[in-house]
Amino acid sequence: MASIALRDVCVEFPIYNAAGRSLRRGLLRTVGGGLDGADAGVVRVQALRNVDLALAPGDRLALVGHNGAGKSTLLRVLSGAYEPSSGEAAITGRVASLLDITLGMDEDLTGRENIALRAAFAGLTRRELAERMDEIAEFCELGAFLDLPMRTYSSGMALRVAFAVSTALTPDILLIDELIAVGDAGFAAKARARIESLMDRTAILVLASHSAEILESYCNKAIRMEGGRVVAAGTVREVVGG
Ligand SMILES: Nc1ncnc2c1ncn2[C@@H]1O[C@H](COP(=O)(O)OP(=O)(O)OP(=O)(O)O)[C@@H](O)[C@H]1O
Numbered sequence: 001m002a003s004i005a006l007r008d009v010c011v012e013f014p015i016y017n018a019a020g021r022s023l024r025r026g027l028l029r030t031v032g033g034g035l036d037g038a039d040a041g042v043v044r045v046q047a048l049r050n051v052d053l054a055l056a057p058g059d060r061l062a063l064v065g066h067n068g069a070g071k072s073t074l075l076r077v078l079s080g081a082y083e084p085s086s087g088e089a090a091i092t093g094r095v096a097s098l099l100d101i102t103l104g105m106d107e108d109l110t111g112r113e114n115i116a117l118r119a120a121f122a123g124l125t126r127r128e129l130a131e132r133m134d135e136i137a138e139f140c141e142l143g144a145f146l147d148l149p150m151r152t153y154s155s156g157m158a159l160r161v162a163f164a165v166s167t168a169l170t171p172d173i174l175l176i177d178e179l180i181a182v183g184d185a186g187f188a189a190k191a192r193a194r195i196e197s198l199m200d201r202t203a204i205l206v207l208a209s210h211s212a213e214i215l216e217s218y219c220n221k222a223i224r225m226e227g228g229r230v231v232a233a234g235t236v237r238e239v240v241g242g
Contacts, residue, residue, distance in 0.1 A: 001203075002057050002092060004054065004092075004107025004206075006051055006052060006090075007087055008087035009051045010048055010050060010084060011082055011084055012046050012085045013045040013200060014043075014044050015044070026060060033200070039043065048077065049229045050229065051070075051087070051228075051229070053223070056204070059220070060218060060221065061206045062209070062218075062222035063225065064224045065225035065226060069227065074225070076099065078091060078175055079097040080095065087098060088156075092172075096167070096174050096175070096202075097169070098163075101166045102162040106150070109150060110147050110150065111153070112133075112137065112146050114150060115136055115161060116129060122165075124168075131167050140164045151161075159182050160182065163191055173202065173204045173206070175206050178208065207219055212236075212241075223239065
């Protein structure tokens with residue numbers, strides 16, 4: 001069964017070449033996170049501080065907070081991309097994350113080869129991939145381009161491939177950092193429908209967004225982050241409005 005349990009999770013990024021006073025002062029004025037400059041020459045950005053979170057099937061969590069509050073860092077901990085610097089993160093279930101979706105695509109491989117590579121990373125078996133390849137290829141609407149190296153693609157074409165494969169499998173846990181429009185108007189409508197269907201089918205959804213309207217339509221609970229901490233939790237209306 002899908003579940004997320006974070007206990008006292010902290011994530012910090014040590015920055016080793018930030019000894020200069022002006023840089024340090026500059027960093028201290030930044031919008032989010034938190035800084036601990038205790039060690040000589042090392043500034044530590046505290047991206048998450050003592051975060052506790054428990055989610056079960058049926059939970060659709062909205063992540064709210066200003067730029068730099070820690071939302072993306074939290075999503076990356078949930079995706080397994082970041083290990084907590086301290087505390088514990090226990091994530092059970094197959095995770096699909098729509099974060100940095102084009103990251104790791106190899107420009108020298110064809111779109112089809114990149115799909116196979118990404119599918120393998122996402123945990124699809126060869127058989128699952130074989131069953132889904134035609135549908136993924138069709139969804140991209142790239143015709144013969146799918147068998148050309150991705151360096152011949154426009155950025156929108158690369159995004160179509162990344163999006164199609166990232167959304168090809170029903171996950172237990174779905175992580176989304178802003179619902180971005182993918183491609184031109186026609187493709188964007190098709191992409192939104194595909195994400196909505198995925199959101200309906202996943203057991204747990206975590207969605208970070210700056211849009212109250214989007215969060216209210218898709219989520220049933222919310223947390224607000226500030227300086228890497230969870231500062232409020234409740235219904236979407238309470239947290240987004242507060
Ligand atoms: N790789 C990194 N190295 C150093 N600091 C980082 C790194 N990633 C994030 N941070 C810092 O951690 C803090 C939280 O950043 P994060 O990206 O999680 O915020 P966010 O809430 O997602 O913001 P946004 O709404 O702008 O996407 C910020 O202060 C940011 O500068």
